[in-house]
Amino acid sequence: MEYLLDNPIYHALNSAHGQFAKGTENVKFYEEDIASFAGLKHNSEQEFDELYHLSETGSTYVVFSPVQLTIHEKWKVIAHIDMFQFVYEAKEAPAGNESDLINLNQQHVAEMMALVELTKPGPFRQRTIELGNYTGIFENEKLVAMAGHRFNPTPYTEVSAVCTHPDYLGKGYAYELIREQIKRILVKGEIPFLHVRNDNAGAIKLYEKLGFRNRGDMYAYVIRKEVN
Numbered sequence: 108m109e110y111l112l113d114n115p116i117y118h119a120l121n122s123a124h125g126q127f128a129k130g131t132e133n134v135k136f137y138e139e140d141i142a143s144f145a146g147l148k149h150n151s152e153q154e155f156d157e158l159y160h161l162s163e164t165g166s167t168y169v170v171f172s173p174v175q176l177t178i179h180e181k182w183k184v185i186a187h188i189d190m191f192q193f194v195y196e197a198k199e200a201p202a203g204n205e206s207d208l209i210n211l212n213q214q215h216v217a218e219m220m221a222l223v224e225l226t227k228p229g230p231f232r233q234r235t236i237e238l239g240n241y242t243g244i245f246e247n248e249k250l251v252a253m254a255g256h257r258f259n260p261t262p263y264t265e266v267s268a269v270c271t272h273p274d275y276l277g278k279g280y281a282y283e284l285i286r287e288q289i290k291r292i293l294v295k296g297e298i299p300f301l302h303v304r305n306d307n308a309g310a311i312k313l314y315e316k317l318g319f320r321n322r323g324d325m326y327a328y329v330i331r332k333e334v335n
Contacts, residue, residue, distance in 0.1 A: 111260045112192060112300060112322065113173045117146025118260030124238070134158045136168060140234045142257070144169050155179050159332055167331040169230060171302075175326055186329040188304060191311065193319035194263075195299035200290040201317050206283040211241040211253060218250040219243075219268075226270035240291050241268070244280050252280035254288050264292045266301040269310075281310075285317055302327075 111118045120128040120135035127142075128135045134157045136145035145168035147154040158168070159181060167185065170176075173192075178184050211219060216236055223231040241255030252275060257267035266288045271280050285301075292299045302325055303310045315321075 108262070109194075109322075112194065112263060114146060114148070114150075114171070115258045115260045115263070115265065115300075116144045116171055117148055119258040120146050122261040123259035127237075130161060131157065134161065136161075138234070140232050141237060142232060142235055143167055143230045144171075144258075146170075150176055152179055155182065162332045164332055164334060167329065170328045170330060172326050172328070173324060176328060178328055178330060181332075182330040183333050184328060185331055186327075188327040188329070189306070190302045190325045190327060191305050192322045192325040193301050193303065193314050194322050195289055195292075195317070195319050197318050198293070200286055200293060203283055203286045204279075206244065206280075206287075208242040208284065208287055209245060211236065211243045211250075211255070215241075215243065215250060219253060222250055222253060222270055222272060223268065225272065228268050228270040231268055235268070238267075240288065242284060242287055244284065246275065251275040252284060254281070254284035256288065256292070259297075262297045263300050264295065264297045266292075266299055269301075281313060282317065285313075289317070 117135055127137050129138060130136050133148040134154050145158055150172050216233060220231060239256045241253060243250050243253040245251065252271040254269040255267060256264050258265040266285055269281055269285060289299045303314060
């Protein structure tokens with residue numbers, strides 16, 4: 108079953124996130140205002156060609172792979188990000204304090220997008236909140252930290268958009284937010300996982316403290332179609 112995590116975007120769009128999926132049987136991508144991710148069944152050259160022909164000029168996607176890829180020159184590679192993939196195998200959430208977390212909804216999206224723009228945890232769009240379970244911490248009525256769910260390749264659910272305003276670092280907010288996400292995923296009977304840049308030593312240390320296991324490498328490619 109863990110093989111699903113080798114291609115989490117494709118398997119999410121082929122299972123729990125089918126309602127957000129566009130594309131074909133082998134080439135799937137999220138609705139544009141939900142997320143900028145595409146999942147290809149085999150990450151083959153033929154599937155990249157199919158994605159190209161399905162896309163409008165200017166379309167930008169993030170594609171994940173557990174091995175490094177050679178992207179066909181017709182795509183412009185905007186970024187290549189080396190990551191680790193972590194999975195949480197315990198049956199209970201880690202110990203921690205119960206924090207005053209707020210369930211985020213559509214009225215918070217502007218603040219969420221501003222926090223993401225400031226902290227750069229990964230792509231976040233107008234309807235990303237529909238992927239579910241976003242919680243935040245407010246100070247002086249200002250959103251200063253948040254986390255939520257993203258890919259859901261059943262029975263796995265990804266913890267994502269973990270970010271804290273720079274002025275509020277060092278207060279343990281990320282730990283409590285991720286702990287809450289773990290609790291919610293376990294209640295669903297699913298397994299938490301997440302991704303992190305492999306040079307983000309602070310985040311890696313936090314995830315290991317929470318009980319996540321480093322499953323291995325994952326590579327992200329940001330690609331754009333520039334011409335028809």
